[in-house]
Amino acid sequence: MTQIPVIDPTVTPAWEALDDRADSFSPDLRSWFDADPNRAASWTRSAADLHVDLSKNLIDQGILKDLLALADQCGVFDLRDRMYSGEHINTTEDRAVLHTALRRPSTDTLIVDGQDAIADVHDVLAKVYDFAERVRSGQWVGITGKPVTTVVNIGIGGSDLGPVMAYEALKPFVAEGLECRFISNIDPTDAGETTKDLDPETTLVIVASKTFTTLETITNAKVVREWFLSALRERGIAQDEATTREAIAKHFVAVSTALDKVAEFGIDPNNAFGFWSWVGGRYSVDSAVGTSLAIAIGPESFAEFLEGFHAMDRHFAEAAPQDNVPLLMGLLNVWYSNFLGADTHAVLPYSQYLHRFPAYLQQLTMESNGKSVRRDGCHTTYDTGEVFWGEPGTNGQHAFYQLIHQGTRLIPADFIAFANPTWPLRDTQAGSDMHELFLSNFFAQTKALAFGKTADEVREEGNPEDLVSARVFTGNRPTTSIMAASLTPKILGELIALYEHITFVEGAIWGLDSFDQWGVELGKVLAKQILPAIEGDGEALAAQDSSTRGLIEFYRTNRH
Ligand code: G6Q
Numbered sequence: 001m002t003q004i005p006v007i008d009p010t011v012t013p014a015w016e017a018l019d020d021r022a023d024s025f026s027p028d029l030r031s032w033f034d035a036d037p038n039r040a041a042s043w044t045r046s047a048a049d050l051h052v053d054l055s056k057n058l059i060d061q062g063i064l065k066d067l068l069a070l071a072d073q074c075g076v077f078d079l080r081d082r083m084y085s086g087e088h089i090n091t092t093e094d095r096a097v098l099h100t101a102l103r104r105p106s107t108d109t110l111i112v113d114g115q116d117a118i119a120d121v122h123d124v125l126a127k128v129y130d131f132a133e134r135v136r137s138g139q140w141v142g143i144t145g146k147p148v149t150t151v152v153n154i155g156i157g158g159s160d161l162g163p164v165m166a167y168e169a170l171k172p173f174v175a176e177g178l179e180c181r182f183i184s185n186i187d188p189t190d191a192g193e194t195t196k197d198l199d200p201e202t203t204l205v206i207v208a209s210k211t212f213t214t215l216e217t218i219t220n221a222k223v224v225r226e227w228f229l230s231a232l233r234e235r236g237i238a239q240d241e242a243t244t245r246e247a248i249a250k251h252f253v254a255v256s257t258a259l260d261k262v263a264e265f266g267i268d269p270n271n272a273f274g275f276w277s278w279v280g281g282r283y284s285v286d287s288a289v290g291t292s293l294a295i296a297i298g299p300e301s302f303a304e305f306l307e308g309f310h311a312m313d314r315h316f317a318e319a320a321p322q323d324n325v326p327l328l329m330g331l332l333n334v335w336y337s338n339f340l341g342a343d344t345h346a347v348l349p350y351s352q353y354l355h356r357f358p359a360y361l362q363q364l365t366m367e368s369n370g371k372s373v374r375r376d377g378c379h380t381t382y383d384t385g386e387v388f389w390g391e392p393g394t395n396g397q398h399a400f401y402q403l404i405h406q407g408t409r410l411i412p413a414d415f416i417a418f419a420n421p422t423w424p425l426r427d428t429q430a431g432s433d434m435h436e437l438f439l440s441n442f443f444a445q446t447k448a449l450a451f452g453k454t455a456d457e458v459r460e461e462g463n464p465e466d467l468v469s470a471r472v473f474t475g476n477r478p479t480t481s482i483m484a485a486s487l488t489p490k491i492l493g494e495l496i497a498l499y500e501h502i503t504f505v506e507g508a509i510w511g512l513d514s515f516d517q518w519g520v521e522l523g524k525v526l527a528k529q530i531l532p533a534i535e536g537d538g539e540a541l542a543a544q545d546s547s548t549r550g551l552i553e554f555y556r557t558n559r560h
Pocket of ligand 1 (some may be wrong): 156158159199208209210211213214217280281282283306367517522
């Protein structure tokens with residue numbers, strides 16, 4: 001098994017230096033900006049096509065120097081290189097971590113466990129692209145000869161959050177006449193609502209599951225197959241075994257690493273797209289798990305999406321530490337979490353298309369770094385894994401921004417915006433460009449958070465003295481502004497890879513295996529054990545603790 005040196009970050013000289021700095025730290029963004037007219041320029045970086053302004057963070061050159069030393073002393077660069085080269089850095093599962101291989105050009109070679117991973121990736125990509133093209137062109141038809149108009153992706157967690165987020169983000173690139181829907185929850189509402197107005201003759205179902213054993217996904221897949229066949233039968237279609245098999249073959253495909261289980265389910269393995277154990281679920285949107293997206297936006301746009309990831313991968317691998325944006329953003333998160341007491345981190349996209357991006361990042365960051373045991377089995381003595389959360393601007397401004405501006409907690413926030421709108425709408429009466437109204441909020445919010453409003457400024461506005469303190473904004477609320485020209489497939493790939501690598505950096509500092517997810521397991525096992533109690537098995541009910549038993553009894557009494 002690969003041995004990864006584990007360093008307790010708290011005993012490094014850099015950690016001690018940062019601790020000392022934090023003790024006497026009194027940030028003052030107003031005076032820092034006044035004293036240094038170049039502050040914005042000197043803290044702004046480019047990463048692929050992203051323009052990243054770090055200047056409104058609570059950081060100075062001394063802190064930067066210590067944070068970079070911390071990365072070095074914790075072995076971040078060594079671990080990054082091991083990841084890229086295919087070493088088994090997911091030590092608890094003894095697996096390579098190679099999402100970066102999913103987006104490398106076909107001319108590259110990377111031998112992992114005796115197999116060329118890049119060649120494998122491009123074989124599957126070619127199959128996905130060919131399939132996507134056939135669906136899009138109408139060459140792939142259903143059992144009654146009709147082309148596909150709706151793709152239903154059934155998956156959960158990593159097999160859902162990425163595809164649905166990217167589909168929503170790239171709606172303007174979706175082919176006309178095609179729609180994707182997503183079923184993830186085992187709450188029957190999800191399958192019920194998603195299929196209720198669907199035409200089975202024009203529906204293509206993608207069952208996406210790495211393991212093909214996930215209860216939610218397999219149950220939803222069976223339920224949707226049932227709906228599909230009975231809807232066809234009501235129309236006099238698929239009445240015998242042969243046509244039933246043909247209907248399933250034409251309307252159900254799978255994405256999985258377990259092709260034997262796909263066949264057991266009844267899906268033709270020829271209609272299955274594989275991936276590999278070295279792709280973690282939450283790092284899989286750019287593998288065959290993105291097949292629904294590839295159909296929706298087409299192979300050309302999907303290839304651009306992958307190019308975006310790759311551009312950010314190269315930046316993370318090649319940019320000098322002081323210019324390396326994922327490294328800097330990951331280190332800032334460590335600074336805020338471990339030295340300044342931040343518990344959460346907001347991600348606030350000024351783009352309605354990115355409305356699922358915070359939810360996607362919640363899985364990426366919290367499933368990766370929500371851990372309290374290091375690779376060496378020792379408990380951490382420091383905090384890890386901030387709570388990531390957010391909503392698109394400007395909606396959040398009228399909801400929870402109050403707490404970010406004037407609350408007692410430190411909440412570092414990433415603001416994301418694009419120079420060009422997809423919808424160039426105007427308020428003709430006021431003569432204003434809507435996108436400019438929108439972006440004025442983006443610029444205003446980070447300014448207000450950084451610089452606040454002093455008591456004297458409040459007084460100068462003519463406010464009565466007894467209201468002054470309530471209207472003061474302390475400022476010094478840290479933000480990072482990320483901008484790009486437009487939200488394209490390539491830019492989306494860059495953004496996702498940026499956060500993948502930020503997550504990597506934090507996990508590496510904290511000594512965690514960011515690529516396992518044992519915390520997901522316990523609930524899965526217990527749910528299976530509890531089901532008989534719900535179904536009426538007295539012995540299983542008696543075996544429960546008193547609270548769980550009481551809740552199940554309430555359920556059994558009230559279920560009609
Ligand atoms: C992601 C996790 C988890 C996983 C789901 C679905 O990193 O492993 O969210 O993606 O549990 O698993 P399957 O794809 O195997 O159904």
